[in-house]
Amino acid sequence: MRLKTKARLAAWAALLLGTLGVLSPLGADAPVTLLYANQAGAVPVPILHDISGKAYLPLMDLARFYGIQVQFDSQTRKMTLSKDKAQVQLILSQPFFEVNNPPGSYPLEPAEIVSGQLAVSPEAAEDLMGALLNLDVRYLADQNQLVVGSVKKEEIQQEIQDQTQSLPSPPPTPEAAADGGGASATPTEEEENDAQAEPLTTARPEEEAPPEKEDYHVRRIIIDPGHGGKDSGAKGIDGLYCEKQATLDIAQRVAGILSRDPQLKVYMTRTDDYFITLKYRTEFANLHQGDVFVSIHCNANPHSKTTGTETYFYSARPSNKLAAVAAVDENGFNNDLTNLFADLHQRIFSRRSQSLAEEVDRRIRDRLDQHIRRIQHAPFYVLRQVDMPSILVETAFISNPKEERKLEDPQWRQKIAQSIADGILSFRDKVEKKGENQEARR
Numbered sequence: 538m539r540l541k542t543k544a545r546l547a548a549w550a551a552l553l554l555g556t557l558g559v560l561s562p563l564g565a566d567a568p569v570t571l572l573y574a575n576q577a578g579a580v581p582v583p584i585l586h587d588i589s590g591k592a593y594l595p596l597m598d599l600a601r602f603y604g605i606q607v608q609f610d611s612q613t614r615k616m617t618l619s620k621d622k623a624q625v626q627l628i629l630s631q632p633f634f635e636v637n638n639p640p641g642s643y644p645l646e647p648a649e650i651v652s653g654q655l656a657v658s659p660e661a662a663e664d665l666m667g668a669l670l671n672l673d674v675r676y677l678a679d680q681n682q683l684v685v686g687s688v689k690k691e692e693i694q695q696e697i698q699d700q701t702q703s704l705p706s707p708p709p710t711p712e713a714a715a716d717g718g719g720a721s722a723t724p725t726e727e728e729e730n731d732a733q734a735e736p737l738t739t740a741r742p743e744e745e746a747p748p749e750k751e752d753y754h755v756r757r758i759i760i761d762p763g764h765g766g767k768d769s770g771a772k773g774i775d776g777l778y779c780e781k782q783a784t785l786d787i788a789q790r791v792a793g794i795l796s797r798d799p800q801l802k803v804y805m806t807r808t809d810d811y812f813i814t815l816k817y818r819t820e821f822a823n824l825h826q827g828d829v830f831v832s833i834h835c836n837a838n839p840h841s842k843t844t845g846t847e848t849y850f851y852s853a854r855p856s857n858k859l860a861a862v863a864a865v866d867e868n869g870f871n872n873d874l875t876n877l878f879a880d881l882h883q884r885i886f887s888r889r890s891q892s893l894a895e896e897v898d899r900r901i902r903d904r905l906d907q908h909i910r911r912i913q914h915a916p917f918y919v920l921r922q923v924d925m926p927s928i929l930v931e932t933a934f935i936s937n938p939k940e941e942r943k944l945e946d947p948q949w950r951q952k953i954a955q956s957i958a959d960g961i962l963s964f965r966d967k968v969e970k971k972g973e974n975q976e977a978r979r
Contacts, residue, residue: 567681569594569659571602574686585651593656594683596648603685605669609655616648616655620669627665629655636668643668644817659683660816753889755965757802758795759827761919762788763834766812771837773941780835780935781810783944787932788833790954795961819922829893829961830927832919835944837936844940845910846953847931848898850890851921852914889926889968896967897928897960904956907933907943926964930957 568581582598600607600618609616614629627634627648634645646661657665659676662683667674674685762784764770770780785807792803804825806818813821822830836847894912902909920927932953933940943949 569676570680570682571599572682572684574684576686585654585656587649587651591658593649593651593658594662596655596657599657599662599666599683603666603670605666607655618665618669623669623671625665625668634665634668643812643814644820664814664816753828753968755828755961755968756800757804757825757827757829758961759804759806759822759825759830759923759925760788760792760795761806761818761822761830761832763832765807765810768812771835771935773935773944774841774938778935778941778945780837783835783932783935783950784833785810786947787950787954787957790951791831791833791958791961794955794958798962815918816922818919822923822925827923827925829964830920830923830925831893831897831957831961832917832927832929833957834929834931835933835935836931838934839936841937843934844937845908846901846905846933847910847913848894848901849913849915849917849920849929849931850894851887851917851927886924886926889964890920890928892967893926893961893964894928896964897930897957900956900960900963901930901953905949905952 568583570579570581572579580598580602582595582602585593585595587593597607599605603620605618605620607616607618616627616629618625618627624637625634627645630647630649632645632647634643636643643664645664646658648655648657648661650656659678663674663676666672666683666685670685672686674683676683762781764779764781764784766781768781770784772779788805789808792805795801795803804821804827806821807813818832836843836845891912891914898909898912901907917929920929933944935941935944
């Protein structure tokens with residue numbers, strides 16, 4: 538079913554690109570150009586193909602251009618890549634690589650011998666070159682380029698802010714109009730300050746989405762604790778309590794509650810304090826063929842009085858400037874907001890993602906003594922790249938001393954975990970009671 542869906546999306550995208558007059562990607566056998574974003578000089582390298590047709594780049598050519606030393610032991614199939622003080626070790630056909638500073642092991646598309654050469658996929662080249670050069674590395678498939686170096690994060694944030702200022706705000710729903718557009722009948726001073734900074738509107742998909750699959754059942758749930766390892770996420774006031782700690786604990790509690798249901802299989806993208814990439818999170822979810830993806834985070838703001846819980850679902854258009862910047866903060870250097878294929882694909886799940894967000898938001902709103910912000914939509918990478926309905930929950934502002942104390946409180950973490958889990962279960966019951974499913978998907 539999913540392969541057919543992706544094929545249809547590819548056809549839609551090709552038609553749309555042709556209609557818009559956008560240049561189609563270069564041919565499959567066209568060389569890939571290696572270059573730096575802010576330096577002169579470039580070199581083309583050939584694309585290699587294995588027996589299945591999968592595309593690879595010649596590793597030694599990449600190493601020569603980017604000044605990387607490569608040592609390879611054909612007997613052990615181990616290789617060491619080094620650049621200045623940075624060093625990466627990997628083994629042919631093994632889906633991980635190790636770095637020396639800071640020490641760690643990370644997932645990787647395996648390197649292989651292709652056409653008699655050491656070769657890596659373009660995606661693996663991004664990971665390896667990024668680790669060795671300590672720079673943003675992107676493979677631009679539409680231009681057949683591997684580019685090292687990029688604009689600063691602050692510049693990306695400013696660009697998105699400038700773009701979203703020209704976008705009209707989504708219209709409020711009748712419910713929002715009825716309650717005056719606020720989160721409560723009597724907003725606090727903090728909420729009024731937040732509203733003045735940027736109006737928060739109930740999220741609504743900007744375009745009608747393609748029809749959803751009718752054989753949809755919720756059986757496999759992916760819980761994604763944000764950050765981990767060297768990526769501590771946002772920090773509390775004294776810097777001792779970190780987002781990665783709160784998200785892991787809450788996620789474990791959510792998974793524990795859901796696992797009591799014998800119909801459900803629950804998977805966590807990480808189960809301890811170690812670093813994983815955004816790409817690994819989404820590939821993990823898709824590999825396990827999840828039916829629901831829930832990413833758990835903590836919010837932060839330079840203004841320590843800012844408070845609230847927010848639930849997001851995916852849209853290429855952020856609901857406001859704050860939503861846009863929130864996506865940039867979580868996405869890091871994965872801010873490819875023009876990925877047309879992924880955007881088209883994600884629209885299939887937009888209605889169910891919004892419904893999931895509403896069910897989770899309702900439970901949190903009913904059960905927690907907490908300011909609840911309106912549901913938002915934003916271009917989060919982890920929501921865009923998964924093949925299932927998905928949401929991201931910003932549980933509380935760790936930058937607010939009062940909310941940091943809540944996050945440190947096991948009883949509060951249990952309450953929000955129970956609310957998230959019950960929201961997922963309510964969504965499951967909602968979609969399966971509509972009569973849209975005739976038989977289980979698996």
